[in-house]
Amino acid sequence: MNKTTLNPLAKLIGIWKGNTGIDLAPKPEEDENNPYYEILTIKPVDIAIENAEEQELTAVEYHQVVREKSNDKVSHSETGHWIWDKDNNMIMNGFSIPRGVCVLATGELKAVDDQLTFSVFADGNNDHGGIVQSAFMQKKANTKSFKRTFEIKGNTLSYTQETVVDIYGKVFSHIDENVLTKEG
Template sequence: MINFPDDIFSEPADVDPDTLANLGPLTRLAGVWEGRKGVDLNPKADGPEQRDYLERIEMQPIDPQANGPQLFYGLHYHVHIVASDEDTTFHDQVGYWLWEPATGLIMQTLAIPRGQVALASGRASPDGSGLLVRADRGGPGYGICSTDFLEWAFRTDSYELDLRFNADGGWSYVSTTMLQVRGRDEPFRHVDKNTLTKVAEPRPNPSARIAAGKATLAQAHGFTTIGGGAGKGD
């Protein structure tokens, strides 16, 4: 059982505003990434179907986040995928990667525009070679929530993401979701995998830019004033 503090309201003092300097094992994910050798194995009426896909992932640092005494540093991400043989979107996903320095906890939140969200938790590999997070349907703290139709027709019982850092600075992943497809006796192992290469560096989070004197509060958060007096910062 996790031992939480009795004081659930007081937030940490002297929080470092520079998220990029405090991401721990998530540091190597910050930036913009592309992968051109993705493979998806998904269920169809006539049996499993394999599709190749192209992927772009943007991961940008967010300001430090606190739940009372609990402190997270993290990345906001957007995944956009197109199948190699189509021009339309194959998969779109947004969420956060979060790191709790005090405990070593790693979390990934995800939401897809087909009516499904999840909160997965895990840890970094002891040798720093990668990350592993998992969510299970019905879990008390980390789980999966889907529309009524998906629960009825393509129930997701578990989600696991195994992410490995590569020697060239890139990273690879294998995503496995176990689906109970209506009318099928055995669960279906839905797998996605790809290797990503960095195409752009991350930008500092708003609080870091303000602390460094590189932006005003309005500029750092992308606001503009009437008349253009406080445009977006560099």
């Protein structure tokens, strides 16, 4: 039996689509609010994950593709994992984007009735995760912190995330929100 079916991450597995996304993005002159749609594909990781013969983890892998409604252009592509440490009730979200940025954000999983909430956070001072970025990104669009909350109830997944970025001579809260529905 696949370990993923024995834990809360199993609720994530599938293809999720949403077309009500809002992206508040920094620009040099005037910040933009870009409506978007996306596809989020989540698959099980079919291996037992063990660290130092002490820690057992379960994971799912995902790929997120976001397109702007105005021109159908891909504005964001993200590949990563959601990882669950049952013994410590810790949820981890490790991902990379092809701009030279990688994040490991950590937090808690909460289950109330039939709703799951995953909340994770990372910054440069976080003992439980961190942000790694290329020299170019450190200089031009330095990510200071990242937080994300996923809420899953039935076939609906809603999320909000905030990436604090030092860009264009200012510190900016880049915010993304969407509601997705599981297909099939």
